[in-house]
Amino acid sequence: MVALVVVLAGGLLLSVAAAVTVGPADLSLGTVWLVITDHLGLTSADVPLLRDHIVWELRLPRVLGAAVVGAGLAASGAVMQTVTRNPLADPYLLGVSSGASLGAVAVLVLGFGAGAAALTGGAFAGALAAFAVVVAAAGRRAVLRPTRVVLAGVAVAQLCAALTSFVIIWTADPHATHSITFWLSGSLARADWAALGWATPVLAAVFAVILWFARALNAFAFGEEAAAALGVDVGRVRWLLLVTTALLTAVLVAISGAIGFVGLMLPHAARWFTGPDHRRLLPVVVLSGAIFLIWVDTAARTLFEPRELPVGVLTALLGVPAFVLLLRRGDGNA
């Protein structure tokens, strides 16, 4: 188990370095290494300014953004599936992604500006607002039942989607149309150091919280009543985990839009290797989510150069067949 985590952690570091070298401008691993150590003040290398810029300003933030988003979505998905006892749960179940689209589009058409910061802020605000409405609609905190939360999430998502369509059609603004495509299919093109600067600490904090409750999550195996009878404060644990993962998802959606498949399927794939024990599952799912999204995003930006595929399209195109293969193999073993 420890060996698996070490291998995956090494794989993640290698993936970051290797993915940065891939792209229209040819870069070697050596150059990437020099640029990174130079910026960290470890060496003073003489790398040409253009290459330095490509590595430090363009590719590295994007690759790290993919890692953070992939890790966060996979972890949130694993927790949501356990807490709602629904194998179809994903991080967007509580209306967070539709809220983000609405928020971003609203920022555009209400004229708060079209800058990246304004859009990200709008998306984040929209995601949080949608989640707040879901919680308010689902009931008081003591009776936050999973089925009601899921139903409220679906309803709020539909409402946000309808409002977004309405705004787009009403204003007929081409920027808004473009923006909604970005938020619906997901892209890491906007990942930069500023976004990483607040997403990474949020990811770290939320991951620490869910790891802390790993054993309590295991107790949900036979349902919430069984978990309560095993000494878990079900109401408090469920509330805390739903809120923290929704917060994390809101932060991620504001950066990348809604990238499908990762949060739904990776937890299932990881369970095949670790079993359902969250003490093993959570570290593995986080690392494999990061590695997975790094490579899919690298493929999305380079396969059809100079055009870029929406990464959400590619996560589904690559991930679904892989998932079906795993599913069939799992059947054969049982």
Next chain:
Amino acid sequence: MLDIRDVSWSVPAARLLDRVTCSAPRGSLVGLLGPNGSGKTTLLRVVAGLIAPGSGTVTVAGDDVAGLSRAAAARRMALLAQYAETDLDLTALDVVLLGRTPHRRSRWSDSDTDRAAATDALERVDMSGYAHRKWQTLSGGERQRVQLARALAQEPQLLLLDEPTNHLDIGHQLQLLHLVRRSGVTALAALHDLNLAAMFCDLVVVLLHGRVVASGPPVGVLTSALLADVYAVDADVAVHDGRPVITYRAPAA
């Protein structure tokens, strides 16, 4: 060991428990009887501390359950439901180790104590050879025995059983209640099968509409008059080896 005193519990439309008083001496198996909707499951949930009584008190080994944290309650009492279902790919040993949740010392690993308690619990239900079997491959009777092992791994002072034999064939019903008796742990068990209750229970408590209508040793309580009153059935009760044996008659056409 277990003392239930004047416990009432209501939902807005109905009073589901009405001043229930009963007790279970140390080491006894007490049967909780009564028709569907008489309040058996509600009473078990109150005793387990899963819901707080509207009034009255429940004490287990001298501690008021209302004053215990969830984890402290789970160290004193273990609950065995009538049916346990999961989609997860767990082994029998994984399931039994869940019983160690309220005892955890470390968040990250199972201690030697945890493993020893789980192995011992599997032995006590005659399932030692099944530790690495997958839950999904176990029969209904084997699943209930694994769940009983999980409950025993909690090292409870009181077992709460909610119709634990409902989905089992007669052989497994007898075996499960035998294992509960053999464990020596004080137990309160909601049961539907009155002959099983008569065979295994030291005492029975009969509920109707949330009230205790009779309690005591089975032979004094399970009479044809009581069965007619509580269950509206026509039955003969014979006594065999000091235990009542009930023969039902089909309702008159």
